[in-house]
Amino acid sequence: MILPPLQYLRPRSVPEAVDLLSRVDGSTVLAGGQTLINMLKLDLVAPAALVDVHRLDELRGIELDAAGTLVIGAAATYREIAESPLVREHQPAVSTMAGGLVDRQVRNRGTIGGNCCLNDPANNFPPLLTALRARFRSTGGPIGIRSAEDFFTGTLATALAPDELLTAVEIPALPAGTVVEHAHLQLAADSWAIARAVVRLDVSDDTVSDARVVLGAVLGSPLRLSAIERALVGRPVDATLPQAADEAGALPIDTVDDLHCSAGYRREMAHVQLRRALRAAVERSTDVDR
């Protein structure tokens, strides 16, 4: 419950933050603190210094650029994202999801950047952003922008170097007719995700022109199911579409038994949630048509 000894540093700008991260040994970014501070309480991590970025103006803010890409500052909170008219209009799946995360108190502090940089399989943002073809801007390293696939590298891992700071998440505009749906199984109203599936269908002429199918809550998540994505392209958007999940056979997912359930159940539930997400996407698409 009591934290290990550490330094608390509050830079006044992003360049200063990056400078601290590179100069101070054992420093790490403190954004919303909704996970990091708990890890510190439980002695799971012991960084020498926390570099607090949560109030840096350059990292907040939600804008739409000329191409219709939504640019969300890495330190934008779940609540800011949920209540942003821009997000509601241009990426409604993101605002809906953000508005339901955890609880009121956590939504005032948790950030999209913190959520993504942690990349806990239980997290909601990584699979959704992967389905939305999000890009991740950063500073302090050789690569300034990465695709979701390049950014998320494995369980609790991202491509960010220790001195690198995530600055923004870009979400490209959705073509007309695109539907995004997600389905998940959580063991209680605010609790451990057992399975999560996000489906994004780009639709034209009632046919799937492109698809993203991404799983959360598995090892290595967010996990794109490329084979299913390919199987969906060209198919009609109708009640037969969810069968694509079954036709793909066993999903290539890696998971383990844990205190909440067995690996077998997780695998089966991933399948169930995928089917449900596909069904919801079909319904949403046909509703939109009407």
Next chain:
Amino acid sequence: MTAEQLTRPAATFTGRSVRRKEDDRLLKAQGEFGDDTPLARPGYLVFVRSPYASARITRIDTSRAAQVPGYLDALLPAEVEELTDPFMELQPPPGDAEVDRCLASNGVVRFVGEPVVAVVADSREAARDVAAAVVVDYEPLPHVVDARVAIEESAPLVHEQVGTNVAFEATYDWGDVDFALANADHVVEVDELHFHRFSSTPLECTAITAEYDAGTDSFTFTGGFATPQLAVLNLVGALRHPASRLRVVSKDFGGSFGVKINNHIPATAAGLLARRLGRPIRWTETRTEHHYAGGHGNERWFRNVKLAVQDDGTVLGVTYDALDDIGAYSRYEPLGAVIWTQVANACYQFKHVKVRYRSVYTNKGPVHPNRGYSRMQHMWLVERMMDLAARKLGFDPVAFRLQNYVQPEQYPYTTVNGCVYDSGDLPRSLRTALDLIDYTGARALQEQARGTGRRIGIGIGSTLDSGTNNFAQARLLNAHIPFSGNTEGGLVRIGADGSIYATTGGVAFGQGHETTVAQVVADLLGVTYDEVHVQRGSDSSLSAQTGFSGSYASQFAVTGIGAIRNAALKLVREVQLVAAATLGATPEEIELHGGTARVITDPERALPLAAVAGIVHFSPAELPPAVADEVGLVGRAVYRAPFELPDLERKYGNLTLTYATQVHACVLEIDEETGEVSILRYAAVDDCGTPINPMIIQGQVHGATAHGISAALFEHFGYDADGQLSAANFYDYHAATAADLPSFAYGNVVSPSPFTPIGAKGMGEGGGAPLHAICAGIQDAVGEDGIVLESFSPPERVLRLLRGHNLEKARVTR
């Protein structure tokens, strides 16, 4: 005023839902909980704990720790062995060879989280750093985490010197079960059922302050002590210090639900350090520590279960083998081995009950008497068997229960083992519960849902909340334990200014004692509720306590209130004496009304209570000597529950004074693809006799309901094969939030107890009704597809039930 009129006062406040006296300070954040008291020069205590389920301690090195800035002291196991005596063990040989101290004894740790070293520093941060610098080396030893394995010959021993992992064993045999099984029309058998390990996990973890005053050689312990005199007894024994110089105080107390009954254990370490350092010691338990070592509820295996049933649906009796997994140390156990027998019949007219019961050590967290303690487990088993038997034999679950319930006209009802169920109306409670969930409508809903991918199930959970123990039952465990009966204390006094002050021996942790005590005292003294001031919490130095004082076992409405009534009545008598002498009447002609003592036949002749106090305190020469000698305006009294010693040979006799009833009903929906359970409707009907404050009663029912639902669906203290606890904090152990629970429909039946002063019964624990109801509801939803034999139903298990889980474990053998 006749004695009759005296004992039944005008109920102006009793029976009403008056707002609570506690609320004001709690709403304003002015309560004083265990970690709130500001301290001068505190030493903060942190325990260094075992990461192993079973290990030998090979080395303890505090040299680095002693260098940490802020370090004050470290207490080691060897010192504890030298300075303290082991805590009292209740069980007879060989179990009494168990050794239990505040730090691991005899060089061995027996569960993950067991305290090994206690360090103190001058700040919370320093204490953490000191603890982190303590080095302890261990040599892991074989361990056992399953009670079924622990009883086998080859199992590693949790306590070497006990020679067995069976801490206690008894066979209870009433009626003639073998005859019943041989001759009944039907026998329903189940191989094994499991009641899982969980706990009420009160929101406030324990926080204890230990102070030692060298001048008076006395200790004061402040914190949540649910049974203060037992805590004193235990501390006195451990610290080798007289009770006359040991005080235990509780102020505001954030929930106990039974698990905090053993707080004397960490308090012992704090006491030793307080004395050695000459400064107050504060220990603040973390959530993680509480989950490891703060006490779990009884986990129980039921094996070889048989129910004997007649063609007409009469259930003759039940038999089973019980393995109660009590964890690494017994403490309040193995009282659980006896306490369940208070409800041997559960809600039913059984004539034959036979149970072989073993309390079994495992290398897991010790069991403390969690809400519903030990009775809930047995009643869950019975309710499951009744439910299964009805299903297997083709009886309607409602009719089957109604028929077998103890009937209203049978009270007081003597059970197979001589316990006396005081009153109740189970059929009415059940009908009320079914009305509240719209049973007919729910059955229709169930039909409509078929084939839609959802299943609806309706579950009934009948249970009893036995209250006010006869502590003689401890002799059934061990004939040498010199306990019997039950008493509680109370004190009511009138101050020099006429103000009224009451103290109870009970220990409130949310049940509103200040309120209910004030209601009763106000009515007896003829004053307003607002004029009665009630001591917050408890204080062992204040003469209101008896040996069994405290809050546990659903008893305050009987024992605590009973003592307060007796105390108030003494005070009434004294006021009458003074008023009579002053007003020129006889004491019997005086009544207390409207804040005065007045002549019944001539109410104008009256003396305000303040005047009575003024005379007694400041002008006693005005009184006749006989009156002045008798009156002090302090009424101290005891309520003694009417009990006798049971027949130890036959294990027969009344063990509890009152039996409140809970009948719950639920409508559940199951997702056939995932096994997720949602509650569509939930109703709780309680019957706790004459109500003192209906609002408080309903609040207790809600709380017990939430605890039970959460335990049934979300909460589990699971241990892996290495003896590691998998739900060691609130992230992994899910205590239901408001978003997980529905609103509850509530019903109330009033069957006054013939055995208590005002007909009230203790209540609050709740008897685990939601666990019984939810299991029955899930069973109803899965129908013939699976059999519910576990009290914990996470979605994966429910899915397995839909696919044939446990089918081979239950059968009708005749």
Next chain:
Amino acid sequence: MSTDEDPHTITVSVDGQVEEAVVAPRTLLVHWLRDALDKRGPKIGCDTGNCGACTVVWDGLLVKSCMVLAAQVDGGSVRTAASLCGSDGTLNRLQQCFSEHHALQCGYCTSGMLMTAEDLLDSGDELTEAAVRRGLKGNICRCTGYHNIVKAIRAADGQDVDQDAGEHEG
């Protein structure tokens, strides 16, 4: 304080009173409020940010003070449950409703619960039962079963709630 840490001087308005203090970087806001200022509203009930007993308002936002460092609130303002009642100690409407509807038993969760309830009431959202229950997700209670808490909040919102627990007298 450990020598690794540089202490921070902070100036914070707490419940309307300006406080200046020197804190260790690792000191949690909840500990500073409680230990340095004897603020008993924010309490500690867990160590994973789940229970909400520590809930306060920081710069207008409802937060769990166990996941904020005291150093972070420098220059800001913090409100705890002690700020809810009038300066003469009268309970505000929400607090009255809590008492009237028996929305507290042991009282340990109550301060945090009140802060969250106030936030819900101020949000302007429609406070259906479902919305209130979702809103309380971050505050655990082990005594009341939440039923009466939900009622009390809706009553404070001016809704007509059942008085089925019997009459309520002061």
